[in-house]
Structures are given as structure tokens and as C-alpha cells.
Amino acid sequence: MIRFLALGSYVYQSATAIALIFAISHILPPEGYTAFSLALASSQLLCVLMFEWLQLAGVRFLSPARGDDVTRIRSSLFTAASLSTIALLLVGGTVAHFGKLPIPVIALGLALAVLQGWTDLHLMVIRVSGRLGTAALLLAIRASLLLIGASAGALLYRNAEATLAGLLTGYGFGFLLSSLSDRALLQWKLRRTTRVDLIDFCRYGMLAAAASVIHLSVPVALRFIVVGRLNGSSFGPAASAGFSLALDLLQRPFTVLVSAIHTVNYPDVVVKFDHGSSQDAKQATARLFEFIICSTAIMLGGLIGFMPDAGRIFVPGDILTSFLAAAPAAAAFYFLHLQLQSTVAIIPHLRKVALRLVIIAALQLLAVSAISAFAIAAGASPPGVIAGAALATAVIVLLASGPTIRFGAFPRISLVATTVIGALLIGSLCAIPSEPWIWLIGKIAVAAAIVVLIAWQGDFLMVSRRASHREGTHLDVAGLS
8 A cells, every 4th residue: 555655646746747837837927937947947957966866875875774874874865965055056056147047036946956855865765764655645745735835926926936936835844844754854963974975975876866867868869859950851840849749748657657666666676685685686676677667568558559549639739640650659769768777777776886877878878869860861750760769779778788687687578478468459559449438438448457467467566465475474473372
């Protein structure tokens, strides 16, 4: 049940973020929304640059910690976050001095970056400390507070400053609630901070965060290459808009799903890798591989199968044709992109070989950029360019799979084969008409049945695992008595 709550909190957070953007875009005037969007995007980028490395280092080093090591590592994390905050304010303030946004907007953007970084870090500490349900609930409450705060500020004053202040208020209340539910910050002792911990955080966390930033830049580079060429081509603005919308919409579902799976399962894998036997580590890692591969494959089939129906409802008619043409290739690209970023990277993360992650990310960026530029120069259509980017990413996945293969954590072949067949069946539903509405309901029912079957075969709900655990517990008690 707690795992469902954690997964649901990520889905809810994603839904509220989309609702917030739609709400603010309708409330603020165009110039106000532009200033708000620039400040929000800049603050989130600064937050990633200054705090992402601590998130990655915290999950890797704090999850397997025991006893006094927990307090020491927490203190080192909070000290490092304080140093990052000082650097963020100094560098961000200096850079923003040369920008075109008003000073209040800049100040609010910097404050947002700081509060988001600290609340994300604290929620991570709560999560890896064995309080997954509490962290999930706090995450959902914070998402609601952000939506309420930003909407209230926009409705009351109709400007970017008030909207950002509402967001800042939401983060502030979220941080207060997390501090009341967990006293880790109050246990922060500067004297427990060690130089060794800070060096380990930098050596692993900064390189791992750099790899994440490079991976994030791959779709951005693909967009700039294609859109820059399409604007002056015979394909027209509709092709460019449909291509951009496909890239925007289809990244989010995979990212949210994989982030939720990592949040729920990865800390257990780290504990087994550091403290369990080799067989335990392989089994836990293989289970994580199965969960990621099967769930993302089913999502890929679902996106392809139901994208025509969703497109006819939500996508403007003038770009619908180009969007539907680019959507299947974009979904396949993001499926492979997430496998490279999240599945193939697990073993290097466990072994703290972060430099390998940077090299792999850089190779993907170079390969996708080169293939995309060549395809555009050859006159390929946007779907063809995305297909080329997906093929380049697939090659990098194969080249980067060496450590995973040598580690020996293999998912069950029968489960993967069943999932592939199920994903193909769900994807093929796009060929079946959805009118009248009874046909659409039938398609949804078929897809849902396939998902339930694969979840049962993979035991992703872990019903049998819990049952066997209870049986083992009863046997142990009987033996002791």
C-alpha cells in the first residue's frame, strides 16, 4: 500500500504541475506569464545545477548507512547544501544583475531555487530513512500548496511577482511541514561534518549530476537542430509545431514513471548491494530492471495505441497530422532514452563509477546530434529524424550495457517476452476505430487486462512476496518457540 502511495504521489505531483501551468497561463497577461515562465525555468535550472548532485549523493550514501553514520552523513549533506546555497546566491545574483527581468522577480526566483533544493533534499532524507509513506504524503501536500499558492497570487494581483511569491509560500509551508514531521534538520551538527564525506559527495554526486544534465540536453539539442531547419523548409510551421508538441508531451510520462519506480525501489537495491550477499544484490537489481523495462514498455504501447484518440481531443487541428506522425517515433526515442539514463546506469551508480555515466551521456549527445543533423541535411521528415535519434540511442544502450551484463542481474526472459507481446497488442489498438464510444471502452478494457496480467506475472504488486514473507515469519516464530 505504501508503494502505491509513493507511485501515486509522483503522478499527482506531475498532474498538479501541468494544471498549474495551464491555470497561470490563463490568469496572467502575456507579458506577466512570460516573466513568470522565465523566472520559474531559471530557478529550476539553478536548483538542478546546485542541488541535484546532493540528491544523487544522498540516495547513494545515506541509504545503506547505519547507526552513527546516518547522523554524520546527514550533517555532511546539510552542510554541503548550505555551501551550495551560498554559491547559488552569489553566482545567481551576479548573473541576474545583467539580465532583463525586474529585481523582485530575480530575488523571488533565487529564493524559489533555494527552498526547492532544501525541501527536495529533506524529503529525500525522510524517504531513505524508511519513511516512504510520510515522504509521499508530504510530496503530495507540497504539490497542492504550490498550486493553491501560485493560483491565489495570480488571481489576487495578476502579475509575475505575486505568482512567484505564492509559489514561494507553498514551498515555505511544505518545508515547515516536513521539518515538523522529521527532526533531521534539528539534529544537524556542523561538527559531525567530515571532509571525507564532502569529497565523496563531490566526486560521485557532481559527476552523476553532470551526466543527468547532459542527458537532459539531448532532447533540447534534437529540438534545436530540427526546428531550426524546419523553419526555413518546405515542411512549414505546422510540421515544426507538431514535432515540438510531440517532444514536449511524450517525455513527461516516462520521466514520472521511472522517477517513481526509482524512488520506491532503488534505496533497497543500494542496501542489498552494500550489505547483502552477491546473490541478494543480483536478485534485487534484476527485480528493479524488470519493473522499469516492463512498465516503460507497456507505457510505450499505450502511448502508441491511444495517441490518435488523445490527439483528436487535445491537439489543435492544424498541427494534428504532424503531431500524430511524429508521436510514435518520439515515444520510442524517450523509451530508449530512459533505458540509457535509468536502467543501464544503475550498475555504474551502485559502483560509484560516475565518470562512466558522463562519458555515456556525452556519447549519446554526440551521436543523436550527428545523426539528426545528417538526417535533416538529407531532407528527412521530422518523424524520420526522431527515428534516427532513437536508433543512435539504441546503439549507445548496447555499447553501455557491458557492466550490467558482467554483473549478471538479468530479468526473467519469459516476463520480458510476455511484456513485449502485451505492448505490441496494446500498440496495435491504434488501428481499431474508437467510434462509437463502446469501441473506445473496449480498447481500454483490453489494455487494462493486459496490464493486470503482466503485473500479476511479474508480481509487481508483490502479493506473493508478502505472503511468502508472512509464511517465513510464522515458521521462524514456530522454530523459536
